[in-house]
Amino acid sequence: MSRLRLRGLGVELGGATVVDALDLDCPAGSVVGLLGPNGSGKSTVLRTVYRALRPTSGAVLVDDEDVLSDLDARAHARLVAAMTQDQGPGFDFTVLEVVSTGRVPHQSSLARESRTDRDLVAGALARVGMAALAGRSFAELSGGEKQRVLLARALVQQPRVLVLDEPTNHLDVATQLALLELVRGLGVTVLAALHDLNLAATYCDAVHLLHDGVVVASGTPDDVLTEERIAAVFGVAAHRSRHPTTGRLHLSFSPLPSPFHPGVPL
Numbered sequence: 456m457s458r459l460r461l462r463g464l465g466v467e468l469g470g471a472t473v474v475d476a477l478d479l480d481c482p483a484g485s486v487v488g489l490l491g492p493n494g495s496g497k498s499t500v501l502r503t504v505y506r507a508l509r510p511t512s513g514a515v516l517v518d519d520e521d522v523l524s525d526l527d528a529r530a531h532a533r534l535v536a537a538m539t540q541d542q543g544p545g546f547d548f549t550v551l552e553v554v555s556t557g558r559v560p561h562q563s564s565l566a567r568e569s570r571t572d573r574d575l576v577a578g579a580l581a582r583v584g585m586a587a588l589a590g591r592s593f594a595e596l597s598g599g600e601k602q603r604v605l606l607a608r609a610l611v612q613q614p615r616v617l618v619l620d621e622p623t624n625h626l627d628v629a630t631q632l633a634l635l636e637l638v639r640g641l642g643v644t645v646l647a648a649l650h651d652l653n654l655a656a657t658y659c660d661a662v663h664l665l666h667d668g669v670v671v672a673s674g675t676p677d678d679v680l681t682e683e684r685i686a687a688v689f690g691v692a693a694h695r696s697r698h699p700t701t702g703r704l705h706l707s708f709s710p711l712p713s714p715f716h717p718g719v720p721l
């Protein structure tokens with residue numbers, strides 16, 4: 456298991472500072488949530504970790520390896536896998552082909568797909584409940600089915616760090632819980648951007664709360680997600696309680712005056 460650390464991360468986009476001097480730790484094997492309102496910088500932070508975006512300053516470390524400068528693309532893909540909204544093949548591939556591309560970083564350029572590769576792909580498709588759709592066109596899948604296929608692809612990469620950008624946003628409630636249970640059971644270090652604060656409270660060991668590109672609080676969901684902080688950062692009234700079966704933090708929300716039209720409830 457590996458730990459992920461972001462140190463002094465800064466990102467400027469279109470002349471504006473989107474992420475500023477950000478430090479963030481994900482202990483080995485932990486599930487860490489990145490929380491914050493729309494536009495707070497969550498995807499931008501994640502994109503630097505999976506190298507879709509080069510930060511203006513700072514470092515991304517997996518254990519003590521600087522993944523931004525020390526590694527070629529294949530070596531990086533063996534360390535870090537991502538499941539995001541904007542992924543997926545540009546051409547029409549089958550589900551099986553899409554998941555199989557996750558094995559490429561582990562294959563030498565001459566070697567054909569091995570028995571191990573095929574077994575891993577079949578196993579991952581079964582784990583995400585997509586084995587029956589292996590021969591289907593990826594492009595024709597529903598949003599939730601695509602998300603599950605992209606998770607299977609990330610799993611067969613056998614990464615040490617898994618980055619998830621809004622992993623549950625297309626999923627029905629049962630599949631949301633199944634996906635997060637699966638992810639928790641992997642034993643890999645996970646950094647996930649989540650909008651659902653209750654899912655974060657249930658499944659994350661720690662959370663970092665972003666506001667305007669800056670981490671304003673870090674710690675356990677219980678410590679970070681106070682009613683005052685949620686009101687200040689998200690602009691909603693939150694009521695804290697305990698989930699009746701898990702005993703974890705549970706939040707209920709009601710509107711404060713609209714951020715768009717102060718004084719007028721949303």
Ligand SMILES: Nc1ncnc2c1ncn2[C@@H]1O[C@H](COP(=O)(O)OP(=O)(O)OP(=O)(O)O)[C@@H](O)[C@H]1O
Nearest residue numbers: 468469470473491492493494495496497498499500
């Ligand atoms: N290429 C770009 N040029 C200029 N600004 C950008 C660019 N990409 C993103 N931004 C801005 O950076 C800020 C952070 O965006 P980001 O997508 O990281 O936020 P987020 O927290 O993931 O939001 P959401 O919850 O809506 O997905 C936003 O204000 C966005 O408009």
